[in-house]
Amino acid sequence: MIYADNAATTKMSDAAVQTLTDLLKDTYGNPSSLYEFGQKAKEVLEQARRDVAEAIGAQPNEIIFTSGGSEADNQAILSAAKMGALKGKKHIISTAFEHHAVLHTLRKLEKEGYEVTYLDVHSNGLVTASQVADAIREDTCLVTIMYANNEIGTIQPIREIGEVCKAKNVTFHTDAVQAVGHIPVNVVDDNIDMLSASGHKFHGPKGVGFLYVKKGIKVFNLIEGGAQERNRRAGTENVPGIAAMATALKESVANLDSYKAKLTPIRDKIIKGIGEIPHSALNGDAVSRVPSNINYCFEGIEGESLLLLLDDKGIAASSGSACTSGSLDPSHVLLAIGRIHDVAHGSLRLSLGEDITDEDADYIIKSVREVVEYLRGFSPVWRDLVAGKKEFIL
């Protein structure tokens, strides 16, 4: 079995499982309690905060633990919007291919009278700092642009975008769920005001994430209640989960160089091998891309059947096809980079893990080729394309 869907979620690392289970058993105190049991949990919590902060170049008091990336995105965006409105600024800049945790929050704000500019991400899946600079207005209260795209893996020029925002004094948030633990991220060097991350994307547990908020930036609670997280996120802290996330993050960040060195050549080998399939196209820039991501469109076939047959061959992957999402439209990310519906339905995302081998890569290439060829064999679309009744798009 080859698990190639690490952008969906990752296997917890052994060390993270160890941290989690040890704490579940032994450190059950409430960090808000004054007795020893509680204070022990508090210590674990604050150590995790220091570790997480250090991993992204932040200060411990700039980290708010959340239930995951989606909550962090919601809190960051809604807070910046509320702060903006207080100053009469109700314009937000983002991109068309953000995660739904960002896009749906922005749509909610649009209904409340905010104006959102969605920047074009071009055919390579990259936005530029000058696009951001050109879009900033007097009434812009927030720029929110993802660090690395979850479907096509493209890495945005975050540092340059952050510089532009800093110069124009506009709050800059980045959804870094696919970046943290996978590529170097430093909130100071990258000029980031707010950053969202999620534990289970870097071998931590599910249901836990964090929001970095630069000192001086105001955020509001989404969840009202106790005074946890310095009054910014109520609810008894998930101490074992938070500490396990910190363990996983420390490990991932310590291994960033070897991760990149190992995965990049394997990724590129698969990109090349799959690219030899006729009428296929890589989605997203080939270079400015996380080391784990491969995303292709194949003409004349549909993604769900591709996934089911790959599953039969022991390969777990994902697709931006409408059929895999339960909606009628294919991936908004693929549409944003200009793929039309007909080919966006035939997409495949492979997101590799550290345990991938060269042999796995060969097997993946061989399997994808076989399955694509098989499905094209009885596709009426492919027949028409080959017969010249329709023009090839890819």
Next chain:
Amino acid sequence: MALYSEKVMDHFRNPRNVGVLEDANGIGEVGNAKCGDIMKMYLKIEDDIVKDVKFETFGCGSAIASSSMATELIKGKPVSEARQLTNKAVAEALDGLPDYKMHCSVLAQEAIESALKDYESRQEKK
């Protein structure tokens, strides 16, 4: 709990009557690539009997399985019976489809209807 029933997976993995009928006298194509599903049905009708049937499908697992099952349900049957085929019968024969995939069985019914219509219009021209 798997996404699909074993029947669906069987028809998806081993589709029956897949391919092209060179001597078809009724051909129907429904769906569009924009929505991600296209089904093409080829019928060979003789003496008011569906002597042979083949299909080609661009689509998801349940679209392929629905086409395959639909061909099984009408093969060797009188045209009058083939005309009665409903999407519900296709879905039931597959031991059910997830709600959001029911349209695949509708497409299979429509593909057969379209092929029968083509057959009839060819007969009228004769």
